Amino acid sequence: MGKTTHFGYQQVDVEKKQGLVKGVFDSVADNYDLMNDVMSMGTHRLWKNYTIASSNVTEGDKVLDIAGGTGDLAIKYRKKVGPSGQVILSDINSSMLEEGRKNLLDHGVIDVEFVQANAESLPFEDNTFDCVSIAFGLRNVTHKNIALEQMHRVLKKGGCLMVLEFSKVENEMLEKLYDFYSFNLIPKLGGLFADDEQSYQYLAESIRKHPDQETLKTMVLDAGFGLCEYHNLSGGIVAVHKAIKT
Amino acid sequence: MFRLTLEKTLNHLINTNNIDTEGLNNKTIGLSVDEFNLKLLFMFTNSRVFVMEMHDQQNIDVDIKLNKTAFLSLFKGASFEELIESDEIDINGSVKTAQQLADLIALTSIDVEELVSHYTGDIIAHQLGKSIKLVKGKANNDKVSIVETLKNDLTTLLVAPSQSRFFNNKTH
Numbered sequence: 001m002g003k004t005t006h007f008g009y010q011q012v013d014v015e016k017k018q019g020l021v022k023g024v025f026d027s028v029a030d031n032y033d034l035m036n037d038v039m040s041m042g043t044h045r046l047w048k049n050y051t052i053a054s055s056n057v058t059e060g061d062k063v064l065d066i067a068g069g070t071g072d073l074a075i076k077y078r079k080k081v082g083p084s085g086q087v088i089l090s091d092i093n094s095s096m097l098e099e100g101r102k103n104l105l106d107h108g109v110i111d112v113e114f115v116q117a118n119a120e121s122l123p124f125e126d127n128t129f130d131c132v133s134i135a136f137g138l139r140n141v142t143h144k145n146i147a148l149e150q151m152h153r154v155l156k157k158g159g160c161l162m163v164l165e166f167s168k169v170e171n172e173m174l175e176k177l178y179d180f181y182s183f184n185l186i187p188k189l190g191g192l193f194a195d196d197e198q199s200y201q202y203l204a205e206s207i208r209k210h211p212d213q214e215t216l217k218t219m220v221l222d223a224g225f226g227l228c229e230y231h232n233l234s235g236g237i238v239a240v241h242k243a244i245k246t
Numbered sequence: 247m248f249r250l251t252l253e254k255t256l257n258h259l260i261n262t263n264n265i266d267t268e269g270l271n272n273k274t275i276g277l278s279v280d281e282f283n284l285k286l287l288f289m290f291t292n293s294r295v296f297v298m299e300m301h302d303q304q305n306i307d308v309d310i311k312l313n314k315t316a317f318l319s320l321f322k323g324a325s326f327e328e329l330i331e332s333d334e335i336d337i338n339g340s341v342k343t344a345q346q347l348a349d350l351i352a353l354t355s356i357d358v359e360e361l362v363s364h365y366t367g368d369i370i371a372h373q374l375g376k377s378i379k380l381v382k383g384k385a386n387n388d389k390v391s392i393v394e395t396l397k398n399d400l401t402t403l404l405v406a407p408s409q410s411r412f413f414n415n416k417t418h
Contacts, residue, residue, distance in 0.1 A: 053250070053254070054250060056257060056296060058257065058261060058294060059261070130292065156292070157291070158272075158289075158291025158292045159292070160296070227287070227289065227296075227298055229298050229299050242298075244289060244291070244296055244298075246289075
């Protein structure tokens with residue numbers, strides 16, 4: 001085995017991680033929104049609303065929603081940018097994009113563009129977007145530093161990056177409860193509601209392997225962003241990193 | 247949350263009142279109030295402003311330091327010149343730029359005292375709504391819309407960050 005990286009708690013060949021993550025999301029795509037609601041008891045919607053409210057996106061903006069999946073953020077960004085703005089939903093996984101298309105049509109949203117793209121090689125010109133947003137996607141990217149550099153590249157000067165991701169719980173007691181919930185209940189819920197316990201075991205593991213708040217902030221600044229700060233939500237279960245390209 | 251409240255209020259004013267921020271474009275302004283341990287960074291870009299936390303050794307164009315009284319007066323629309331004359335504000339950089347920011351802040355008429363009195367961590371939406379009192383000048387007609395905008399956007403206050411440390415244990 002050559003260079004390795006983590007896939008949940010497993011060490012796998014770097015070249016294989018993308019395919020393994022694809023397998024997980026192919027498997028969960030059909031029940032993605034349902035499972036998010038079940039696992040987070042609906043709180044993921046509040047986390048996403050907070051991210052959008054913090055983004056400073058306004059009418060006429062161009063927004064790139066990376067790992068946009070089923071499109072719940074894209075729908076809200078679309079509303080914010082108005083008819084003169086543009087929202088592009090990108091995801092590396094075609095099954096997730098397909099779910100996104102269906103979901104947006106169900107919501108009567110037709111003016112969002114879909115692009116199947118790897119966050120590590122975004123197919124967009126430099127300085128294109130006012131806002132780049134990635135929610136619960138970065139931890140699945142193999143080379144996060146490259147992806148962050150790409151996000152920096154496609155943002156306009158003064159543009160804003162929003163990263164919503166699971167993070168490090170601040171309180172020890174909450175952390176213990178959260179660990180119990182993540183490793184004992186979430187996989188069971190995955191088995192019960194989505195007939196896929198293994199993928200949700202990966203989800204719990206991948207969260208623990210993701211960089212904590214300060215580490216991710218350093219990575220964002222290293223990618224070229226001039227300003228970065230984060231806000232812990234729900235005691236640090238998730239964090240929103242907000243960065244500006246200066 | 248205070249930063250987010252201020253950021254959204256300022257941007258709402260800029261957008262809905264066609265306030266010319268050309269003179270502030272690409273300017274980074276620091277504003278600090280030691281008594282609140284409050285360090286704000288205002289970054290004007292692309293016809294909007296980002297309000298973030300200021301850190302030491304950050305590159306800024308204008309540095310404004312003011313005491314608690316002057317800070318609260320600013321939000322009540324006090325004369326910026328008078329505050330400067332009374333030595334309650336210390337400005338390092340362009341006074342004109344500082345004045346432009348002060349004018350914008352005064353337009354918001356956020357009741358900071360009320361925010362301070364409620365901020366001990368997470369707050370709920372209606373408290374935030376009550377805290378926005380647009381009572382002045384051309385912003386007057388916006389009173390309802392901005393409160394609604396903020397309430398609609400900030401639906402997540404129950405899960406919102408508890409990073410208002412500059413208010414905690416500082417005011418009471």
